[in-house]
Amino acid sequence: MQAEPEYAPGYEELYEEFLAEAAAINDLGNVAGLLSWDQDTYMPAGGAEGRGQQMATISSIRHARLTSPRMAELLAALEAADLPPHSVEAAMVREGRRAYGRATKLPTRLVEELARAGSSARQAWVQAREANDYRLFAGELGRMLALKREEADAVGYTTERYDALLDEYEPGARAADVRVVFSQLREDQVRLLGDITGSSVTLSDAALRGPYPAAAQAAYVQSLAAKVGYDFRRGRLDETIHPFAESVGLDDVRITTRYDTDNLATALFGTLHEVGHALYEQGIDPGLARTPLAHGAGLGVHESQSRLWENLVGRSLPFWEGAYRGLQAAFPAQLGGVDLSTFYRAVNVAHPSLVRTEADEVTYNLHILVRFELETALLAGDLAVTDLPGAWNERYRDYLGIEPANDVDGCLQDIHWSVGLFGYFPTYALGNLMSVQLYEAAERELGDLDAPIRAGDFGPLLGWLRRNVHAHGSRYSPPELLQRATGASLDAGPYLRYLRGKFGRLYDLQATQESP
């Protein structure tokens, strides 16, 4: 993987120093990861205040190291050293510069104001939800938006402010490009949803209702995670209210899940989702450990991995053709009398719903479109904060055909905006699109994957993802990674064809029965 270019004189020592400093910064990030993991899993309640202080201390030390005068000198010298543009060394320096830039561009005053505003808006959001009163949140949201505009201006952008925010989560992405892709999604997915709701076929997820005892679910998803390739020697699975994957280092990537005794799907697909994120981090080339490249390429690519294992594998018929007998053995009372076809349909019910986190494959992107359109309009000032609930409900009516009865199930449902996460939502949909592009590229190289997946052999697929996605860490930008792995740039076509094919069969939609 390492080229051996002609180096500028003195280069080696500077590069070594840069890597040593980056390693310490990486350690601090991993320590922060553990502090956060522990807070959500085993920390006693009384530890909360102290934990906040510990996190602030580590974060401030990390920021100081990231933005030190010496780091500036090292980056400038290494950039002047004319590293071959495609070398791993150049990528290290590029990512070092990116982190330095993000950390130095925002004045301390703004960083502190954003932290305070996030804390206060989050509190207001909780209160607004409790009271089901959007007005309690509107003022804080307005203040947050003003600060995010300042942030965008400080970071810099060429076309529109939103790009500066989006870039933090999806390096190099632009709102204009996202808009083009999303408009194609909107049209097709709205039509597909209409076809499904108009279909005479009705699927039932009654089989998932159980009750399913949590302990038995835990045992099952533990073995499920191991079976698809999650390495428990370099990770662990715990229970939390909100599932997540957290990297404490490339050899310590932990996941959590949640058990809903009345809905088996929560743990099954939640676990596979986090396993997908964790496989990415566990698959990064060990040679990149503790370097600026020791993490995923961006949130979109990361989400492509979680969605691939959750949906393209986990909600596929071949997967359950292989795995269903084992699931029945784990839950004989609940599933002994449910046949495979009924179960497969149960985990693929598609219907319009109000809450993003519970959405199926057909509707998920529509929830994202609503948020993307509204957050770009809010940031640009084209939508007033007071008009958000109306605009939200209008779009749900247009895209999903239903309207929330209250703002708790409407524009107050996600925490993201309250803590300043603008530009984050699109990565969920971008991940969906990339998941199918990558899966199809893997099948082009490996041949049809149904048979190995049916046989419980995930090695070929995981191996391909390791070689083409995971191993590289953040060496390549998301578009470059996608191009190298699939030979194509971001494209909504494959995802839409996949949806149409799968749900056409499930809902007996005539028009698409012939699609290949």
Place this chain on the structure above:
Amino acid sequence: MQAEPEYAPGYEELYEEFLAEAAAINDLGNVAGLLSWDQDTYMPAGGAEGRGQQMATISSIRHARLTSPRMAELLAALEAADLPPHSVEAAMVREGRRAYGRATKLPTRLVEELARAGSSARQAWVQAREANDYRLFAGELGRMLALKREEADAVGYTTERYDALLDEYEPGARAADVRVVFSQLREDQVRLLGDITGSSVTLSDAALRGPYPAAAQAAYVQSLAAKVGYDFRRGRLDETIHPFAESVGLDDVRITTRYDTDNLATALFGTLHEVGHALYEQGIDPGLARTPLAHGAGLGVHESQSRLWENLVGRSLPFWEGAYRGLQAAFPAQLGGVDLSTFYRAVNVAHPSLVRTEADEVTYNLHILVRFELETALLAGDLAVTDLPGAWNERYRDYLGIEPANDVDGCLQDIHWSVGLFGYFPTYALGNLMSVQLYEAAERELGDLDAPIRAGDFGPLLGWLRRNVHAHGSRYSPPELLQRATGASLDAGPYLRYLRGKFGRLYDLQATQESP
């Protein structure tokens, strides 16, 4: 607790800056505590290498903050500010200076050599144990001793080198004083042990052999810990191979224990021991959080708390008069037919044994005496490394009347010396002595504690310990703390009288039947 002295001009700002810096240093110590706790509890095996790097990074950052030029300036300025000698502010500066001194006196070269020697000697120790061959360890022990002499010289001392090492664990203690106290212990405890082995009474611990299922033990010790006052809202109890207490902050003090299905005493008294340590940290005045005083006064005082709860409370008759019925209910099959008196005797069997960690109250200090005498002789060069096994065995014969058949159960049994812990062992015995001095002082103030303990009311005792020991953190040196709490200096008398009284009754020793 805070005096309000006249400050030197500019004092307040310097003091604030000093406290802010100390808070960050304290946070880093707590973060290191979590890294260590996690390593021993939930970290996946693969995380070990990365964890080592994270610990090294945090430790090096902490060291740099502790020894920064600015810290030197602050300490010098605050020392020149003529703080009232008994104020809490003066204690803060004193402890800051102590930490600074320890961290700056050793040259980096020596610190690194000690770390390397510790790692290599520890490995040699493991191999020597596996091969039951002391010679595989002797060379490494010799190198470690040479480095510890260098360390003592760098730290400085007035009388003997050993004092410089002892001071790290027991601030202000001197080998000469320890020697005086220990010689009194030796004579009395050897005589008591002789009386017990000569007694016609034999106690049996057969009732502890079970088997006791681990899950039932876990449930019981969880409730036991809560009952004596351990605050689970600010702590938690997990299982590890080697039990420990670890502070992640004053509101997050975690303990671990171990379950031996063939020996109920392991979990019962191991848990109470760690609870004792944890009650100390949980009881430190919240106002001292994140300051240089936010930890115990020294290892001896710390051990006095663990031994007090383990032995003076946990192995007492009044305690089991109150608690035994509950224990029987938890283990009806194992203890339903065992009466209180039999159980009380079972947990107080005294007999000479070879292994310190399994020693009873009568013999524990004798194990410590052997180690103290040998480590002072080794450090002074009065005992050659090659002669250690012989000297060890001779002393076991003299003090305990038995001799190890091999060095694994002899001078290779403890890890301490291999990792450079010289001067650490005496604190175990000092803790035993102080535990009785403190307990008797509590009874002088509160009256006899048997009745409340029998009634399961540990509040009076814990309250007294909080006020007189815990709350102060490291505001006072160990001798000062002991003086304030008990009105006396360190004294072997109370402990020896306690042993003679308790075991005189248990073993029907005529000479002491009359003692009050």
